[in-house]
Amino acid sequence: MNKFTFSYPTRVYFGEGSAAQAFSAELGKVGKTVMLAYGGGSVKSNGIYDEMKAQLEQAGKTIIDFSGIMPNPTYAKVQEGAALVREQHVDFILAVGGGSVIDCCKVISAQAVLNEDIWDMEYQKGQFPTSGIPMGAVVTVSGTGAEMNAGGVITHEEKKWKGGIFGVAPAFAVLDPAYTLSVPPMQVLSGAFDTLSHGMETYFGSSDQDNVSDDVALAVMRNTVVNMRRLLTDMNDLQARSNLMWDSAMAENGILKVGRLTDFQAHQIEHQLGAYTDCNHGQGLAVIHPAYYRHIVKDAPDKFTRFAKAVFDVDTPEAGVDALEDFIKECGLPTKMSELKSTVEITPQVLRQVADTCNIIKSGPRELSRDEIYEILMECL
Ligand code: NZQ
Ligand code: ZN
Secondary structure, X not given: OOOOOOOOOOXXXXXXXXHHHHHHHHHHHOOOEEEEEOOOOHHHHOOHHHHHHHHHHHOOOEEEEEOOOOOOOEHHHHHHHHHHHHHOOOOEEEEEEOHXXXXXXXXXHHHOOOOOOHHHHHHOOOOOOOXXXXXXXXXXXXXXXXXXXXXXXXXXXXXXXXEEEEOOOOOEEEEOHHHHHHOOHHHHHXXXXXXXXXXXXXXXXXXXXXXXXXXXXXXXXXXXXXXXXHHHHOOOOHHHHHHHHHHHHHHHOOHHHOOOOXXXXXXXXXXXXXXXXXXXXXXXXXXXXXHHHHHHHHHOHHHHHHHHHHHHOOOOHHHHHHHHHHHHHHOOOOOOHXXXXXXXXXXXXHHHHHHHHOOOOOOOOOOOOHHHHHHHHHHOO
8 A cells, every 4th residue: 555645525425315414414515606507408407407406496596407418528619608606606506417517517617716728727738726616526427436536537628538526526426326227328338338447447547456446446346237237137226326416426436546656548549539520438458458458458467367356256357357357348338439429520630639649647657658659449449
């Protein structure tokens, strides 16, 4: 284990009907003007928007609507939200959605109280926000675990870059699995694959032995696979959605990462693929992971063997990677670039740009060269 300090900023209200409990405990602590932030409209058709509005009105809040936060949220949308917060003197931000809405709001929160551009502050000066407009998160689609950390993943369209920006962690998060029942099956599985990826990327990053985080990570991964399989037989299995919702939080709330090096190389490649193609995050990961792992499987044979046995009940490192790929196919998730929904045609030239601009992780089983990343991407074409 490396040195660490650990504390937790987010109170979690988990389970059916937990929004009412959260709001009665939390809304009295925040100011009158609340920005109600959401995505492209799913919350309007499934009734969650009306429920949030009624709860906020009952608590005597003035509501400022902020809609249209897109999947893979853009930096322009962050700036639009921050301007609205300042203009309307917003006291509290309620993010209602998935990783995209929550991430966008985390960065809006920090940007709204800064006198400088948050991107320049973080990427050029290496400084990070210490305060922001208080916020809460209501999760309507799970997978990213974004509700329990301060990091946002934002696409800067002008810079052709998708990457992390630190914002403000939600003070509280509502995780009601029933809210996810309206999520389309492909999005449910893509989100759950993201959770599996977080488990794998955390697990494969460190080489120390007998670490409790590895044991927990393997359990989270296995549980994610078990519950995804349950959903393949019954998409409305609320218990499975509930299990996946907590797997999602567990995989990315930081607990598995304390005192460890993580890998997250597949994520870095996927984020830049997202910057060029606007592809779905979980689906991009599904395409990249097997090819990436075939390149590094020989660099961490013991860890891959343990993963193979614990998550997929097979015996060898290579069989573990094959089982992962078979599982992706079983879920109907994409395995090739051509199956991704993209704003541009994914050509070798696009993939070269992705390889030339993505972050390279120095830990993990092995550091990759840009040419090897390109090779991995070409194997997915
Ligand atoms: O926009 P609406 O209409 O709400 O539709 C959304 C969106 O199209 C829909 N949806 C959400 N809740 C729904 C629903 N549809 C029906 N019923 C509901 N209850 O789902 C679609 C996808 O939403 P999105 O928020 O984009 O998905 P996800 O939660 O997978 O978030 C992806 C974003 O999170 C980032 C990704 O890079 C990506 O930008 N990540 C954030 C992380 C973090 N902050 O810790 C870690 C992750 O690795 C990831 O990078
Ligand atoms: Zn992810």
